[in-house]
Amino acid sequence: MERKTVLYIAVSLDGMIAKEDGSIDWLDEFEGDNGYSDFYQTVDTVILGRSTYEHVKVLTPVFPYQDKTCYVFTGSPDSYQDEHVTFINEGARAFTARLKQEKGSNIWIAGGAELVNAFMKEDAIDEFIITVIPVVLGSGIPLFHELTNETKLRLKGTKQFGQAVQLHYVRA
Template sequence: MRNLVLFIATSLDGYIATKDESLDWLFKVEGEGDNGYAKFYETVDTVLIGKKTYDWIMKHETGEFPYKNKECYVFTRSPIEDNENVRFINDDITSFTNELKNQEGKNIWIVGGGELLQSFIKEKLVDEIILTIAPTVIGNGIPLFKEGDYQLDLTLKGTKNYNQFIELHYGVNN
């Protein structure tokens, strides 16, 4: 079975973006190379994105679609035509994701956002969390983990240092 992996950066106080969806705080931190992104990116062949995150990427990304060489699925509640880069999914998240996990291939990356992640957590679909923490406190914003009735028990698989960033790699005990 393939693993469903969350690979994401967060502020020290647990936010993935400011209230106005800015990531400026993240890019002010001095990292090392690409902070492990390229190495991680090689371990996945499928990308899952929520519609809000997809819209943010399309608005802020200049040039080519960033996940062009991967199978890319965007979860949405609206019927939207697929395009050359993504397939829009409004099926049941659990059955669709389990179908993907049972196919041959590399890991599956949860790019974001918070609502999609919460659905995956509630349904116990997440297998690994690779969390890169920036030494920044932003006070409020979009939280990595939304408040809810769930609990995740994790096992630390490793840590890495990328200059000012710390990466924590956890396995999820389902």
């Protein structure tokens, strides 16, 4: 089985992944893991952007992805040190092409918005699993922004988790 890069993320109904201050507390209102546990078993590699990595470190006392190979994209990889992650400063397409050559499971593009947009600009995301949470934030950090290329997708499936709907797309 070929490894795939998979964006797995939750968004508000108006397309935001966080409030303007980066807060994701609005996700706490919804019960259950909305398929997260099942998805997590399908990946062995997690890719985070620097801001998301820093946010995760604040939110959780123990790094949550210790059982996975974890990479953090940052413009200054030498500024960081963490036994659980490798810091990367290179193009998304070249980096993931190398990862896909290695044996393993799928690769989770965990976010945030800057990372997702860098990967989108380089056409480096194979599948999109987006859970739409029924809340309109009105403002915040949009999942997609500043994109100049059109990306056509094909619906692979949908799932309902309580009031949330998960959309699963693959590249057309």
